[in-house]
Amino acid sequence: MGFEVVNSKVVRADVSPDRAVLARRGAMLGYSGDVVFRPVHGQGRGVGGAVGAALSRESVPMMATTGSGQVLYGFRGLHVTALDLDGRAPLFVEADRLLAHDADLQTSVQLIASGGVRGALRGAASGQGLFTTQVSGVGAVALLSHGGTFALEVGPGEVVGVDPQAYVGHVGALSVDLRARAGWRDAVGRGSGEAFQLHVTGSGTVYVQASEQKL
Amino acid sequence: MQTWTAASLPAADNVNPYAFCVDLQGEWFLRKGAMIAHYGSIRFEAVTTFTSARAWLAGRFSSPVYVQDWVVAEGAGKLLLADRGFDVNSYDLDEGNLTVRAHNLLGFAPTLELKQSIVPGFLTLLGTGTFLASSNGPVVFVEPPFRADPEALLGWADCPSPAVHHDHAWMAANMAGMLQGAMGRASGEERQYDFTGAGTVLLQSSEVVREDPALLQLVEQQTHGLTDAQAGQLGRRLVARAQQQ
Numbered sequence: 001m002g003f004e005v006v007n008s009k010v011v012r013a014d015v016s017p018d019r020a021v022l023a024r025r026g027a028m029l030g031y032s033g034d035v036v037f038r039p040v041h042g043q044g045r046g047v048g049g050a051v052g053a054a055l056s057r058e059s060v061p062m063m064a065t066t067g068s069g070q071v072l073y074g075f076r077g078l079h080v081t082a083l084d085l086d087g088r089a090p091l092f093v094e095a096d097r098l099l100a101h102d103a104d105l106q107t108s109v110q111l112i113a114s115g116g117v118r119g120a121l122r123g124a125a126s127g128q129g130l131f132t133t134q135v136s137g138v139g140a141v142a143l144l145s146h147g148g149t150f151a152l153e154v155g156p157g158e159v160v161g162v163d164p165q166a167y168v169g170h171v172g173a174l175s176v177d178l179r180a181r182a183g184w185r186d187a188v189g190r191g192s193g194e195a196f197q198l199h200v201t202g203s204g205t206v207y208v209q210a211s212e213q214k215l
Numbered sequence: 216m217q218t219w220t221a222a223s224l225p226a227a228d229n230v231n232p233y234a235f236c237v238d239l240q241g242e243w244f245l246r247k248g249a250m251i252a253h254y255g256s257i258r259f260e261a262v263t264t265f266t267s268a269r270a271w272l273a274g275r276f277s278s279p280v281y282v283q284d285w286v287v288a289e290g291a292g293k294l295l296l297a298d299r300g301f302d303v304n305s306y307d308l309d310e311g312n313l314t315v316r317a318h319n320l321l322g323f324a325p326t327l328e329l330k331q332s333i334v335p336g337f338l339t340l341l342g343t344g345t346f347l348a349s350s351n352g353p354v355v356f357v358e359p360p361f362r363a364d365p366e367a368l369l370g371w372a373d374c375p376s377p378a379v380h381h382d383h384a385w386m387a388a389n390m391a392g393m394l395q396g397a398m399g400r401a402s403g404e405e406r407q408y409d410f411t412g413a414g415t416v417l418l419q420s421s422e423v424v425r426e427d428p429a430l431l432q433l434v435e436q437q438t439h440g441l442t443d444a445q446a447g448q449l450g451r452r453l454v455a456r457a458q459q460q
Contacts, residue, residue: 063385072418
């Protein structure tokens, strides 16, 4: 059961003894029922194992919501996108875009792209950070974005170019590469302003926000 | 793209989710900076200046702390109001009362009476009439019993003033976290406003709390109850805090 979309910026989660929710700290707007919040330090695996990932810079303070009741989540007026993961493919997303997710989902910090020097360069150039969070399992996820997200389907043989600032995350067997098209025009400040692009190939779905503003 | 004229602008309705048009015939109270455009002959004057001429209006605005931030619009025409690109909604009260965050109140008809809520930073409107309030995203209406994050609370209607609820489990867990050497930052989750009784609670997506010029005055008023020794202690703490920055 996913998150109920209340409006473009707020989701409602049903919390029960069978279903705990992990959410970003400070994202709870209000709740009814007998609900308990507990801070979780670092990106944990489930509620119990709070494995610190502070070194990776992909660590965002989270909290666990347990008990039984209904909780409203939202964060600083950012748009919220509710997704349901079917367990066939993980979701890759930056940790600071995770508003809330089912505690049963596994999260781990990954070096994005195929790693190595290229991955590091890519992260540095796009301001995406070198690490991204992988969310796997079956359950509901709520993502934050600026201006709302839309999903772009990528099929075999297709290439989708995405502005690094507008990239939110992706689901599926996709590879994401940074392409630099910086020429002499960019050096003298007459470039198109689109010198860096993420090229997404494979099969899956890319989530793109309708803004070039980072969170 | 539609081009509006004085005649085609809606009377007392939203132009888009972020701007509202008031059909002004007489007076309206407005927060400073809320007016973005207007048609017609409308004069804007500080509430203090205006109410010295019209004594009956003075009684409608009984909040000395916020009086500096407000103006009276007088005349006939169309007034367009907006706030930071937030969603703007109008609320009609019928012999009712509604308390709203002072920052989010944009304007109200003088048929309503404004008073300060006992919860700092909130204003209460009483009587019959229309008022405008902004929210960060659409407003979510919920019914008590409900606990709300103070930063997400927009207001409440027809129910008793909230009590402050401290989440013991959160504080205990945070304490344990700090002992383990992990960071234990206060995020506001340990403190909520607890609503009971019958009524409606209004929520928005949380917002970054802006500097409230009235807060200093409100706090200062409360220090009158302190003894000299307590006041000295408070003063030393504030000095220490200022020096840390």
